[in-house]
Amino acid sequence: MRYDTLIIGGGLGGLECGYLLSRAGQRVLVLEQGRQPGGCLQSLRRQGMTFDTGFHYVGGLAEGQSLHAAFRCLGLLDLPWQRLDADGFDRVTIGDRTFPFAEGYDAFADRLAEDFPAERTALRRYADLLQRTAEGQWNALSPCPSETEMTTRMMETPAWQYLQENFRDPLLIQVLGGTSLKMELRKESLPLFAFLHGNSCFVESSWRLRGDGSLIADALVRGIRTQGGDVVCRAEVRELLERNGRLVRAVCSNGEAYEGRLFVSDIHPDQTCRMVKDSQRLRPLFRRRIHGLAQSFGMFTVSLRLAPQSLRYFNHNHYVYRRPDVWDFHLNNRPVGGVLASCRVPEDGSGFARQVDLLTPMTWESCRNWVTRRDADYEEMKRQMADECVALAGQVVPGLHEAKTVCTSTPLTWQRYTLSPEGSAYGLRKDCRAPMLTFLSPRTPIPNLFLTGQNLGLHGLHGVTMTAFRTCAEILGRETVWDMLHGNGAATH
């Protein structure tokens, strides 16, 4: 059988494309190498509980906000979302001071201005910029795009430089970056564009699931199947065959082969290129360029199980830093200098939490010793890091020290489960010094091969969703996808 579109990789990007294309009447097949779909969104089950891996919260889901229409179109709005505290959806503790981030652009600026009164005007300007960013998120799809010049400028400007030029208080500059464990804070390379996008939707409104991230993947898989498509797991694509300058077939490691008219790759672009062994279209220069791109850092995560009634559920995320070095601490992995503590909504309806996740950045470099062999030293390193994370988060979350560590993960774990190069958490590093090289287009030199996923544009649920719509716009046409996004695009089958 020949599919309209074969999708390689069943992470969020691949599943969203599968959903949109099948909704438009295409016969799609998603090939996922893992045992379950979802990539970074898969969850794991331990000791009778499910634990999240790469999802803790998302922004902009309320009516009229930046992700609302997209999630409605994808059938994801009906999931059990829980809105985080409006007066502090995120809290940043640096040393012994805590700064809440309030929901809504005015409230966000005003609340921080209580701690930094001399910066009120600069905070207002920053909040305006965040708002314009959220409002312009779907510009690339719009039939009448606006502010394209501003977008280009924001891609070329380092976020760090913007903060230095617009704020005088060095502590405030750290605080504004303080919720950004969710992106790779690098002074020299992080584009303002990525920094603003990574923050703006959460200021609109922030949400977590009552349940784990696999609810998102499962809902998309159900939608794809209802719309006539399919998702196959344990199907690792090894080779993409090109004939006369177009892809014709995907061959899996188990020998299964699938034919397609179009191909969408949700996996790393370098791995995608390497799968096309003989190609008239992929020139060595293109392959070298993609191969030479750097990866963003990985994550160390700790999943904690709490004794019943030992910790009251907290309806916000808490970012805790030992010192005001939010932009630099990840360069020295040890001792852990910053951690995100995220609480799972209690499923028994009580006011007490049973699960807390801790996350901190971890470089591939620091895992190098164990790439080929996980020994007792590796276990000891993980144990020590977990203890350091608990000690740091325990400064603001009482009773955490008594929690039981159920499992930990390092970039090596991520590489094993999602095949992400260097176990990178957020895909290719975006670099304001080379935006044209590091923000990739969904199109490739092979006319029927398209890319999607976090490696192209921005990462996270927001970024990957925007990119999935862009990829599908290349296939279905911008107007069709714009109509689908705004509720006019009924299914054509």
Ligand SMILES: Cc1cc2nc3c(=O)[nH]c(=O)nc-3n(C[C@H](O)[C@H](O)[C@H](O)COP(=O)(O)OP(=O)(O)OC[C@H]3O[C@@H](n4cnc5c(N)ncnc54)[C@H](O)[C@@H]3O)c2cc1C
């Ligand atoms: C620890 C952590 C915490 C995070 N927290 C949040 C959060 O709170 N909020 C948020 O918005 N974002 C968060 N993110 C980011 C978010 O999870 C990702 O940006 C997003 O899920 C990436 O989706 P993707 O489809 O681009 O990539 P992936 O999820 O990596 O999907 C790629 C898929 O391709 C599959 N694959 C690879 N090679 C092959 C092959 N050869 N054949 C077939 N299949 C293949 C993989 O198994 C995988 O399923 C977090 C990420 C991490 C790592």
